[in-house]
Amino acid sequence: MTKTPTNWTSRDDAAVEDMIRRGASRRELLKMLMASGVAVAAGGSVLMNATAAVAATPTVGGTLKAAGWSSSTADTLDPAKATLSTDYVRCCAYYNRLTFLNGEGVVEMELADTIQSSDAQTWEIKLKSDVLFHNGKMLNADDVVYSMNRHLDPAVGSKANSLAKQMTEITKVDDLTVKIVLAEPNADLPTILSLHHFMIVADGTTDFSTANGTGAFMSESFEPGVRSIGVRNPNYFKAQGAYLDSFEFFAIPDNNARVNALLSGDIQLAAAVNPRSLRMLEGHDSVRTEISTAGNYTNLNIRLDVPPGEQMEFVEGMKSLINREAIQQSVLRGLAEIGNDQPVPPSNRYHNPNLAPRAFDPEKAKFHFEKAGLLGTEIPMVASDAAGSSVDMATIVQQAGAQIGMNLTVDRVPSDGYWSNYWLKSPVHFGNINPRPTPDILFSLLYASQAPWNESHYKSEKFDKMMIEARGSLDEDKRTAMYWEMQEMVANEAGTIIPTYISNVDGVTNKLGGMKPNPLGGMMGYAFAEYVWLDA
Incomplete structure (x- = not known):
């Protein structure tokens, strides 16, 4: 068993941490430790502890360059219209929501001070006081009423x-209080309000060429489809x-x-790295991966x-032709969980564990074709x-x-314009869905008959009725049973094939x-800009 020398002190730890901050490579650090009499195994432990200590000590200052994977000339600073990851990142930086979903999936208050209801249908929202928009305007109830009503305006x-259609009444009670009445009870409202689209904008805002929010950053530059630059908000309401x-x-x-931009140091964060590139990253001491599986x-x-797809026999054939294990292991390098053709992931408490994934059965597929x-x-x-x-x-x-x-042919098309020209439109095409915290949100966005992102144009009156009933049920056992049945309906009746739930891999600099x-x-639910720091 190897040990660090008995004369190793906290001063030595501090010296190692300082070298890490100054950009020393792992090889250089190990060489220094061995010269000090520290064995290789113990040296690795010293470096691990030192790296963790550095990472846990926030540093103020610096400019971060981060790259996502999708953009469009339709990129927007309007939270209501946000579609791509680049939109979500900007909205999270420039605006705030009434609530925020933390890393454990627990709802926290953000612009709201409290959100309360006695029946899950009528909700009272008390706002924080002394919150300023970037133009100096004070946040009040009018801003919340305006922001919520925008989602109900077809012109927007x-x-x-x-999701917003369930809000039948949105009214100002006083300067810092808003009342929201729902068509039916929905205990998930505080969670729904944590979604990126429900950012609060100033009352009367119609020009989104820039962002006037309450967020941690102010918009300095915005070029749709090109880039955006945000600078720290000196009047941010969070301490x-x-x-x-x-x-x-x-x-x-x-x-x-x-990935190459990350390795060369041109950027400090590369979002959604393909699992095939992990070996490239693992071979460099200056970078690491952040892995999460959220659905x-x-x-x-x-x-x-x-x-x-009009012929259900074709859909059945395709579902039997999907080799989920091959996709999990070969395409995603094991960084995924097997899916069962419905959107509620295993990490969600309403996931139906009894719904088995379709088996890979080429002969059965042939029969259907x-x-x-x-x-x-x-x-x-x-x-x-x-x-x-x-x-x-x-x-x-x-x-x-x-x-x-x-x-079956592979029609590979460019990334630019994919979401506006092919997604939802082509008869057989791929989508990519970001995690959502509740089954109701997933079903409302993706599977209700009038859902805006109904990828397979699935329509079922029974499903629509169950969605509304489950949404308002305060009986957890009943609600769970309904969500389980709805997952079975989607898996067996819709034309969406979900082979895996993918682990997200972001590549980042060790700094x-x-x-x-x-x-x-x-990217921390796309909200990374507010919470990360760069070591000098």
């Missing part, structure tokens, strides 16, 4: 309209405030280019309202790097189809501290 085109002086965020759609998934969508009269017909699967790992997934499905005479997992997705 809010992505959260289907700590942001650690960074500023941050720049943009997209590098190509995974290898994104993100890339799915294969078959529209049920157009050929070939023949029954549909489609065996041998050329059918394109639209994939893109914009939907993480979809090209690799499509290739595995294509190869499995070739073994049984099914002519970046403060990163933690969050149930709303990678």
Whole structure:
């Protein structure tokens, strides 16, 4: 057993921590430790402890450059219209929500001081006082009423309209109090208000060429589809405030280019790194990975309202042709959990553990394709790097189809414009869904008959009625049973194939501290800018 020398002191620990902050490599540090009489094994332990100590000590100042994987000329500073990860990152930096979902999935108050209800239908929201917008305006109830009502205005085109529709009354009680009445009881309202779309904007705001929020950063520059720059808000209402002086965020759609930018030091955070690149990162002492599994998934969508998805036999064939284990191990390098074609992940307390994933059964798939009269017909699967790992997934499905005479082609299209031109539109295409904290949110956004992101155009009156009933039930056993049945309905009736729940991997420089997992997705649920710091 190896030990550090008995004369090793806290001063020596401090010296190692100082070298780490100054950018010394692991090789240089081990060489120094061995010269001091520390064995290799013990030296590794010393470095681990020192690195942890450095990472846990916030440093104020510096500029962070971070790269996501998707962007568009339709990028927006309007929280109601936010669609891509780049939108969410900016909104989290420039605005605040009434509530915030912490790393444990627990709702915390943010702009709200309290949110209370005695019946889960009528809610009273008390706001924090002395909160300033970036233009100096004081936050009040009018801002909240205006922000919530925007989601109900068809002219706005809010992505959260289907969630907001349950709010039948949104009124100001006094300057710091708002009342929200729901059409039906919904105990999840405080959680719903923590979603990115429900950021609070100033009363009357119609110009979103810049951001006037209450957030930890102020918008200095915004070029849709190019980049954004935020600078620290000196009047932020939270005592700590942001650690960074500023941050720049943009997209590098190509995974290898994104990783290389991190390795070269051009950026300090590379979001959503493809698992194939992990070995590249592991070979460099200057970077590390932040891994979390929160329910993100890339799915294969078959529209049920157009050929070939109009024939359920084709959908059944595709579900039997998905080799989930191959996708998990070969495409995602084990960084995923097997999925069962519905969106509620195992980490969610309402996940149905009895719903078994479809088995990989090529012969069964062939039977269904023949029954549909489609065996041998050329059918394109639209994939893109914009939907993480979809090209690799499509290739595995294509190869499995070739073994049984099914002519599935991979139509690889550019990342730019994928979400506006192909997603929700192509007959067979891939999507990529970020985590959502409740089944009701997932179902409302993705599977209700009028859901804005109904990827397979699934429609079921029974499902719609159950969704409303489960939403308002205060009986947890009944609610759980209904959510389990709804998951079975989606898995068996919808045209969405969810082979795995993907672990998100963000690559970061070792100088970046403060990163933690969050149930709303990678990059700390896209809110990293407010909470991370850079060591000098």
